[in-house]
């Protein structure tokens with residue numbers, strides 16, 4: 001083996017390492033063939049994916065080639081006539097199996113898929129990692145009369161709330177105005193609902209009065225999905241917050257209406273408080289066991305009486321039952337208060353105000369189990385106006401003036417989950433958001449509207465039987 005002498009300080013010539021990949025010579029025809037094969041494969045995949053477009057087109061072409069253009073026109077006319085006939089004969093099945101499957105696909109292609117990747121990027125829902133781009137996957141589009149539901153597979157690291165926050169941005173990106181995100185059974189998916197036409201645009205008329213009020217579900221209005229909205233009064237107090245003219249009156253009256261048959265049979269006692277001079281509730285006087293307005297001292301007295309009834313009842317029930325069941329002797333007592341802040345904040349006499357606050361605090365914290373419920377409306381949900389806000393398990397948010405008020409009423413994060421109470425237009429009184437049992441995302445509702453005539457009629461039909469002797473009006 002030859003020995004190499006290395007003299008210190010001498011520069012050794014270094015040969016550069018060859019890092020070039022060996023070049024392959026590909027014949028031109030092979031390259032063209034590869035491009036063609038790849039293009040054909042992609043075209044076939046597209047044709048299969050959009051079979052609902054390609055199949056009729058191919059069939060049309062075949063009919064035209066085989067039998068001529070006239071026959072093709074005849075076939076098209078026959079298909080259109082068949083569809084119209086189906087629509088006339090059985091509308092719901094036509095919509096379900098004929099019309100909406102087509103609309104789903106057309107809107108998925110022309111509205112959502114076309115702009116999907118760019119919208120995801122501009123709304124901050126796509127991401128890049130190690131040089132690769134990750135875009136959430138659009139899984140399904142389902143359309144109905146009022147809007148589109150888009151099912152999406154989220155990227156790892158995303159949660160439905162991220163989509164809730166971006167929902168309005170997404171709606172506008174797809175040229176719509178309203179959007180909401182909701183979670184599904186699958187932890188990797190989220191459903192976006194975009195509204196094309198407001199299902200709650202029309203006024204909801206008075207709902208039928210239940211023969212026996214079901215305290216687990218009193219019908220008060222219509223939900224966005226077309227189902228009736230039913231409020232659970234059993235074991236709860238209800239707070240209705242909304243700016244002036246937002247329709248708080250319609251919620252109170254819908255609730256009174258849903259309890260009306262109980263009022264007539266004596267199972268329900270309504271105690272009405274109308275501190276704004278009796279303007280709102282006066283028309284329903286025949287339904288009320290107590291009606292107080294104007295005089296703060298009188299209202300404090302009635303509230304204290306309610307506390308006394310509650311305590312006596314609690315003493316009777318102790319050890320006998322854990323939840324009160326309404327009877328004619330021990331009816332459900334519902335205190336209906338219009339403008340709660342007029343009782344808790346705007347009264348100048350401090351003594352009276354403290355009495356009212358104390359009584360309300362007791363009723364709210366102890367009344368639920370013994371069948372004494374408070375249903376209160378208020379304009380301003382700020383804490384300093386209403387110290388008892390957290391004692392109302394059920395809350396309804398109508399139109400509110402500021403975004404921060406939404407979370408005050410419906411709970412932390414409610415606005416991010418889609419309760420846009422501050423965006424409800426003034427032209428839609430009676431529209432609001434509610435939180436349903438077991439459903440994370442707030443639901444939009446329109447409450448039924450009772451005209452003055454409806455209210456008078458209700459009072460006449462369902463007046464209390466012992467109306468004359470026991471009713472007490474405190475002024």
Ligand SMILES: Nc1ncnc2c1ncn2[C@@H]1O[C@H](COP(=O)(O)OP(=O)(O)OP(=O)(O)O)[C@@H](O)[C@H]1O
Pocket residue numbers: 203204242243244245246247248249250379429430431446447448449
């Ligand atoms: N559910 C409803 N559907 C349609 N219109 C409604 C509904 N509720 C209320 N309205 C309309 O809006 C108007 C204002 O409603 P309402 O008096 O109930 O508001 P409010 O929230 O009680 O306001 P305020 O705080 O000033 O008393 C009503 O006169 C009625 O014309």
Ligand SMILES: [Mg+2]
Pocket residue numbers: 248249280338
């Ligand atoms: Mg009112």
